[in-house]
Amino acid sequence: xxxxxxxxxxxxxxxxxxxxxxxxxxxxxxxxxxxxxxxxxxxxxxxxxxxxxxxxxxxxxxxxxxxxxxxxxxxxxxxxxxxxxxxxxxxxxxxxxxxxxxxxxxxxxxxxxxxxxxxxxxxxxxxxxxxxxxxxxxxxxxxxxxxxxxxxxxxxxxxxxxxxxxxxxxxxxxxxxxxxxxxxxxxxxxxxxxxxxxxxxxxxxxxxxxxxxxxxxxxxx
Amino acid sequence: xxxxxxxxxxxxxxxxxxxxxxxxxxxxxxxxxxxxxxxxxxxxxxxxxxxxxxxxxxxxxxxxxxxxxxxxxxxxxxxxxxxxxxxxxxxxxxxxxxxxxxxxxxxxxxxxxxxxxxxxxxxxxxxxxxxxxxxxxxxxxxxxxxxxxxxxxxxxxxxxxxxxxxxxxxxxxxxxxxxxxxxxxxxxxxxxxxxxxxxxxxxxxxxxxxxxxxxxxxxxxxxxxxxxxxxxxxxxxxxxxxxxxxxxxxxxxxx
Numbered sequence: 001x002x003x004x005x006x007x008x009x010x011x012x013x014x015x016x017x018x019x020x021x022x023x024x025x026x027x028x029x030x031x032x033x034x035x036x037x038x039x040x041x042x043x044x045x046x047x048x049x050x051x052x053x054x055x056x057x058x059x060x061x062x063x064x065x066x067x068x069x070x071x072x073x074x075x076x077x078x079x080x081x082x083x084x085x086x087x088x089x090x091x092x093x094x095x096x097x098x099x100x101x102x103x104x105x106x107x108x109x110x111x112x113x114x115x116x117x118x119x120x121x122x123x124x125x126x127x128x129x130x131x132x133x134x135x136x137x138x139x140x141x142x143x144x145x146x147x148x149x150x151x152x153x154x155x156x157x158x159x160x161x162x163x164x165x166x167x168x169x170x171x172x173x174x175x176x177x178x179x180x181x182x183x184x185x186x187x188x189x190x191x192x193x194x195x196x197x198x199x200x201x202x203x204x205x206x207x208x209x210x211x212x213x214x215x216x217x218x219x220x221x
Numbered sequence: 222x223x224x225x226x227x228x229x230x231x232x233x234x235x236x237x238x239x240x241x242x243x244x245x246x247x248x249x250x251x252x253x254x255x256x257x258x259x260x261x262x263x264x265x266x267x268x269x270x271x272x273x274x275x276x277x278x279x280x281x282x283x284x285x286x287x288x289x290x291x292x293x294x295x296x297x298x299x300x301x302x303x304x305x306x307x308x309x310x311x312x313x314x315x316x317x318x319x320x321x322x323x324x325x326x327x328x329x330x331x332x333x334x335x336x337x338x339x340x341x342x343x344x345x346x347x348x349x350x351x352x353x354x355x356x357x358x359x360x361x362x363x364x365x366x367x368x369x370x371x372x373x374x375x376x377x378x379x380x381x382x383x384x385x386x387x388x389x390x391x392x393x394x395x396x397x398x399x400x401x402x403x404x405x406x407x408x409x410x411x412x413x414x415x416x417x418x419x420x421x422x423x424x425x426x427x428x429x430x431x432x433x434x435x436x437x438x439x440x441x442x443x444x445x446x447x448x449x450x451x452x453x454x455x456x457x458x459x460x461x462x463x464x465x466x467x468x469x470x471x472x473x474x475x476x
Contacts, residue, residue, distance in 0.1 A: 042406045045430030047430045048295045052288055060287065061279030068465045074287055079341070096266050100273035104270070107241075108274065155277040162278070176242035177275050183242050198237065205236035208271045216270040 010022055024146040032097035033217075034091075041088035055099060056081075058151060059106040066110035066178055067117070078114060080106040097216035111180035154215050169204030172197055232261050239268030269350075292430065296346050358420050359437060362388065362395060373450060373471035380433070386451055392441045398469075401428035402460055409457045410434070410468070415449035416442050425459045 033054070039047035056077065063076035069150055083105050164172055175181045175189065183201060187194040231254040236334060237243050238251050256259050361387050362368070373396075376396035379401065386395040394410060404410060412423040421442040428434040441447055452469040453460075 017276070039406070043405075043427070044403060045292065045295055046403060049288070049430060051293055052291050056283060056288060057293065058276050058279075060283035061281050062276035063279070064281035065279035070281075073281065074284070074290070077283065078294045080289055082294045083294045085298055095262075096269045097273060099276075103276040104269070112337075126460045127368045151277060154274060155280070158274050173240065173275075174278075175274065176237070176240045180276075182244045182247075183237055184244060185459060186242070197369060198233070201240065201242060202233055202236050205240065205268055205271060208268060208274075209236075209390045212271055212274050213267075215274065216267075217273055 004185045019038055019146045034093040037084075037088050037093075037098055037101075038086055041091070045085075048081060049100070051098070052081060055102050057148070058099070059102060062103060062178075063106050063110045066107065066180075067114050072117070073110070076106055076110045079109050081159065083109070097217040105179075107177070115180070123157065154217075157212060161208050162213065164203050166200075166205055167209070169200045170202040173204045173208075232258075232264065234318060235264040236268045236271075239265050241272075296429065297345060297352075301358050308322055316463070317419050328422045359395065361433070362386070362393075362437065365390075369475075370461060371450070371471050371473050373452060373469040377471045381469065383452065383471075385471065385473070387441070387473060389475070392440045394445065394450075396426075396439065397424075398428060398432075398434065399435040400432045401434055402432070403428060405455055408454050410452050410454040411455065411459050411463075412436075412439065412441050413451045414473075415451065416446050416447045417445040417449075420451065420463055421459055422459060425455065425457065445472055 006212065033051070036047040036050045040051070059075055059080055061075050064070065064073035064079070067073050068077060080102065084102055087105075091098070162173075165173070171190070172183075172186055175186045176183070183197050184194055185194075186201075187197040190197070231251060234243060234247065235250050238248060238255075238257045243251060255265065311448075344405055363370075367390050368386050368388045371385045371387060373385055375381055381398065381400040383396055383398040386397075388394065398410070401410065409425040409427050413420040414423055415421075424436050424439055425443075426434050426436050449470060449472050451467045453463045453464075453465045453467055455464060
């Protein structure tokens, strides 16, 4: 090393105890969802904490609604975030919102678990003792406060939009979303013509789209 | 009562597709159509947003510890657990077993559930054992006779720091950083040894989400008097010379 370089190194040592404040990169409520996913893709686990604070409760809510047991809902959420962490680099912002991506993962996991349990229960006789746990009325969660407020507003809008549907439309959509039934299976379950179910789902989803467009998690493409 | 099926346009299936209400065959056919229709892609994307909002229909609240468990699962999903450098003792095996059982109970897995769940469980068990063994190896290395601990310090809020365990017999160090701020994607922390007053580059590393970082088996440069160690932030691939102000520093005087 040259004498100049050594001198430079010594100068740097001389400032060793100087305050050196690196800006924290903790996710703030202003960090965009796709940025958090990009950071997760780069290996930043803290970004996953940010995503959990925003969407953990939403994912848990849908998981619990599908599987009906707290331990299973926990497992769904654990696996959903682990999958999101593994697949963060595959997320394409142009194809939809982060919320849509996460909820799709959690719903898919929950339905897989519910189906596996259903198969198991058909085989064993243990199903008789399996009753849904009571959901926690309150919990010491630490969601992103602004996200929690937005979720509460959206939840109200979603509830109203669902109530505005006809009961058969709402039933068909809920059977598809929360039970993972195909249109054919819904038709079979309800003993209705397939065409009728298709129409109910199409028209119901169109109504929901029109009512909920201002409340999407992220602006649409 | 049934009525004749109306002619169906592929686009009519966009809502059902986004809702996951098509059979696998129907979904495959629709995806073939979707690939060539940007308009249908936009429609599906919008219906997916509607489907995402339906998730808000579930109102149950997660337990307080779920966040920590999620972050632990994320951390455990990393693919490079440190390997042990020596065999595990019986105590460690029991600890590993107990910890693994606790992990199993904590996961709340129903062991009668699908085979996939069991596979996940085995992976987690193996990962937990690997981590415990690695911790034990680290402790053994730290408690070796002749290993001295040094502190590398800086100013900041919260104050970050680093413990450096120097094994002079083997000329190896272990570093354990804490409260380290995250660094940008293309940057990393780099350790330097100050030998005869000049910085000698060593390993680069990034902190975990909780601000901790641990690197083991770091060789100490030979051929001179190593009087101090320091840490800077450098490009991810490391630098030959420090390019940023020193972040952490501490003397390595022999006691």
